[in-house]
Amino acid sequence: MKVKGFLKDVGGASRVTKARLAAFAGASSRPETVDPIADVARAWHPGRLELKVTQIRPASPTAKTVRFVRADGQELPYFYAGQYIALEFPMGSAVISRPYSLSSAPYQARGAEGFAEITVRRSRGDGFVADYVNDTLKEGDTVFGTMGCGQFYYEPLRDSKNIVALAGGTGITPFVSMAKEIAHGTLDLDMTILFGSVRSDDIILKEELEACAGEHVHIVHVLSGDEEGWTGERGFLTADLIKKYSRGDATYFICGPQAMYTFLRGELEKLDIPKRRIRFEVFGTPKDITAFDGFPAEEKDAVHQLTVVRGIHEDVIPARACESLVTALERAGIRIQTSCRSGECGLCRTKVLSGHVFVCPEGDGRRAADKDFGYVHACSAYPVSDVKIKIPIL
Ligand SMILES: Cc1cc2nc3c(=O)[nH]c(=O)nc-3n(C[C@H](O)[C@H](O)[C@H](O)COP(=O)(O)OP(=O)(O)OC[C@H]3O[C@@H](n4cnc5c(N)ncnc54)[C@H](O)[C@@H]3O)c2cc1C
CATH class of the missing domain: 2.40.30.10 (Translation factors)
Structure with a gap:
């Protein structure tokens, strides 16, 4: 049976080849300029x-x-x-x-x-x-x-249709986009936003956000500042507050300042929420890399030599230990492709030819093989000796 099937396939393939040869013979010698698939891409x-x-x-x-x-x-x-x-x-x-x-x-x-x-x-x-x-x-x-x-969006195969958004300060922006899309009827979700701000007179995008509130978008403002006359929620986005406004099997989306990420990890742990239901936006460039465990304290104020190889071209530029390789390149006017600046996307993937770098533990999005073969994401790598790297020519 199998042999017969195989022979049938071979026979079929030879017929296709004949049909293709005929199509080639009758085709125009001018190159095809219409490519609808490439146009969509x-x-x-x-x-x-x-x-x-x-x-x-x-x-x-x-x-x-x-x-x-x-x-x-x-x-x-x-x-x-x-x-x-x-x-x-x-x-x-x-x-x-x-x-x-x-x-x-x-x-x-x-x-x-x-x-x-x-x-x-x-x-x-x-x-x-x-x-x-x-x-x-x-x-x-x-x-x-x-x-x-970025990956910080609702994905139906992964996320619940019931979203609890935990936002701090400018971390509200992705949720404003989602809220607008829900209110417009083009994103079929229920979203409760717990929005932490310091003062009631400095709530970012307040009116635009309120305009989306309705059956599917609920907004709870939480003030951390000590403000008289505020009748709403106060303090930080604690486990108790999150529990109070959560319903059913929600997915938790979190975006805000770096200190809030550390705090919320602890609070969400108290609620026993499975990790697959928790989505953090990327961390961003750390405000102070020297505060991370493992950063050599003696390097705090150090400035090293960074040798940058691009093709046959070599530049030597100064690089502060407390700033990423990407920042050192930007300060020197050398272009490198970057996107997330958080170690996640890998667009600034760079080969370290020699020297030592400290990789931010909050932003080590490298593949295992990249770690083995000496690649770093330059936006989350900090020079702790003289370093030589190779980057693409842009
Ligand atoms: C996914 C994501 C989404 C974000 N969305 C928002 C948002 O919606 N709204 C918002 O306000 N923020 C947002 N941010 C934060 C935003 O990207 C910036 O970090 C923020 O605006 C602060 O930028 P900054 O340059 O003023 O300060 P920083 O990013 O803190 O930059 C200051 C640093 O710039 C470097 N620097 C100083 N001088 C030079 C120089 N001459 N050349 C080169 N480098 C130099 C130094 O390292 C200095 O420490 C987001 C971040 C991420 C990761």
């Missing part, structure tokens, strides 16, 4: 885009929302509510990248009038790009960006 993943800022408006006393469209007038690529955009900002001779969650909804990006938005909070004096966006970026400017990045 390009529309979904157009890569790095030039974007034009069309509107900047306040999102709170300390934050601004920036709206942009494609500079070439084409439609923006598709993204999932919850994903981020990696934006590049020209600063002097350098190009600095930062990830920002999209605070607009996917449906708002569709059509000729489509747009996307980010909401960025000013720093407390130690910032760089956040203050550039708030003080210098203006309508009409163009920036480059790659959008539809």
Whole structure:
């Protein structure tokens, strides 16, 4: 039986070959220019885009929302509510990248009038790009960006339709995108958002969020500041508070400042929530890498030599131990592709040819083989000796 089946297959294959040869013989010698599959792939993943800022408006006393469209007038690529955009900002001779969650909804990006938005909070004096966006970026400017990045979105095969969102400060932005999509009827979920802010007069995107509240979106504001007259919830997002507002078998989405991640891990543990039901957005660049276990204390203020190999080209630049390899490259005006700046996406995967780096334990998204063969994600690797690396030419 098997032999017969095999012979049938061979016979079939030879007939296909004859048919193909006939098709080749009758085909035009001019190259085929229409490729509908490639067109769809390009529309979904157009890569790095030039974007034009069309509107900047306040999102709170300390934050601004920036709206942009494609500079070439084409439609923006598709993204999932919850994903981020990696934006590049020209600063002097350098190009600095930062990830920002999209605070607009996917449906708002569709059509000729489509747009996307980010909401960025000013720093407390130690910032760089956040203050550039708030003080210098203006309508009409163009920036480059790659959008539809990250894994922080509802995935029906994995997540419950009942979402509890735990947000702190600007960590609300991905949930605003989700809430808008739910309120618009294009995302079929129930979402309860526990939103921690410090003061009631500085709640980011408050009006836009409230406009989405309804049957499927519930918002609970929680103030950590000691404010008179506030009748809502107070304090941090504790286990008791999370339990009070959780119903049934929920998936917990968490986005906020780094200190909140550490705190919430402990609180969620108290509630015995299975790990598969807990989704953290990526950690971001640590505020202070020297505070992590394993970072050599004597390296705190050290500056090393970083040799950067690109093809046959070699540069030697200074690199602070307390800053990532990506930051050292950006300071020196050397371009490297980055997206998450959290060690997750791997876009800045780099070969370490010699020397030692400390890899941030919160951002070690490397594959096992990469660890064995001396690769790091440059956004989460910190030089603790003179180091030589090899990066692609951009
Ligand atoms: C997935 C994700 C989503 C995010 N979404 C949002 C959001 O919706 N809204 C929001 O406000 N934030 C968001 N963030 C945080 C955002 O990416 C930035 O970290 C934040 O805006 C602060 O940026 P900053 O440059 O001002 O400060 P930092 O990121 O803290 O950068 C300061 C650092 O820049 C470096 N630096 C200083 N000078 C130079 C120089 N000359 N050249 C090169 N480097 C230099 C130094 O290392 C310094 O410590 C998100 C982060 C992640 C990971």
